[in-house]
Amino acid sequence: MSEQISSGNDVPDMARAASDARLMRSLLIGIFLFALVYALYFARDFFMPVTLAFMLALMLTPIVRLLRRHGVPEFVSATMLVFLTVAAVAAIGYFMSGPVIALANDWPAIGRKLSERLTELRHPFERLLEILNQVDRAAETTQEPGLQKVVVAQPGIVSQAAGNLLSGTTTIAITFVLSLFLLASGTLFYEKIVQSFTRMSEKKRALRVVYDVEREISRYLLTVTLINAGLGLAVGLGLWAIGMPTPLVWGVAAMLLNFLPYIGAATTILLVAAISIITFDSLSYALLAPAFVVLCNVIEGQVVTPLVVGRRLEINAVAIFIAVAFWSWLWGFVGALIAVPILVVIKVFCDHFDSLRHVGNFLAAQQTIEAAEDEAAAPVVADR
DSSP, X not given: OHHHHHHHHHHXXXXXXXXXXXXXXXXXXXXXXXXXXXXXXXXXXXXXXXXHHHHHHHHHHHXXXXXXXXXXXXXXXXXXXHHHHHHHHHHHHHHHHHHHHHHHHTHHHHHHHHHHHTHHHHHHHHHHHHHHHHHHHHHHHTSOTTOOOOOOOOOOHHHHHHHHHHHHHHHHHHXXXXXXXXXXXXXXXXXXXXXXXXXHHHHHHHHHHHHHHHHHHHHHHHHHHHHHHHHHHHHHHXXXXXXXXXXXXXXXXXXXXXXXXXXXXXXXXXXXXXXHHHHOSOHHHHTHHHHHHHHHHHHIIIIIHHHHTOSTTOBOHHHHHHHHHHHHHHHHHHHHHHHHHHHHHHXXXXXXXXXXXHHHHHHBSSOOHHHHHHHHHHHHHHHO
């Protein structure tokens, strides 16, 4: 009798212990994520080039593997690809530097011209702006006579620009050098991963997962980069034919900003529309340039990318906006550009592990095939 009572008391104790273990595991995961975000934010000068290097290496890996099958050593192909990438980036930067600096210097005049062209649209808001200005003036006049404003001295423009230039140069150098070593190392990292497991079944499974993840991510990054480059080329040539100034700038902007779904295309369209309105006298002709950019983005987003990349790696819009906001807060514009590729990396990684598959299904734009099969099989399992 006493044995039955003790066994009955053991059941709630075991359930309580399991609940405490789950709670402790959740707390540890939360602490780890908080520490990871803290490290990514305050050590971004280190993590940013490392992440960019891994992305670049993954993007160029299919080309290195293709050249290796044709007898080209990995170190030679990696050096050639990195050198060509550096040359392309340097050439684009050189040819864009002049137009970008001219646009930056003319931006006040551009703002005035745009304001004059859109005078008709400003009338409903002029009363609101006047009220806001009156509130600001009233706040300044009601300030106590003895109260003084404290102005914090900011670094000079020259020193700030020099610091940004040095930081950007260091980031670019680390990115390309590290990506060169990653590409030239070949299968070294895969061998290290396999060696960390003891049983042969675990080695095979780890190697299969690593190769599958690398293949999918590499193809995605390379394909999306080529699609965005084609979009930038089409936008640049089309705006050049229309007569827009600095079409190279808008082509490169369309290519880079298209790594940000929805947000990047909208930004490109608004910028092109603003410059087009102040460039052309006819408003109907001025709308031709942004309309062409809209057409190019619609063809790319609705036809080319789904046809080439497929639907499996699509991410839902909510996850994209959250990721862009999070990574832009962490790493600024660079973080915003790589937010979606990082999200795709996380999704592909989660899809290969049963315990994380629900995370990949949450990130997907539509229900995955595996999740649909699991839901279909659930009633059958329950009936049994």
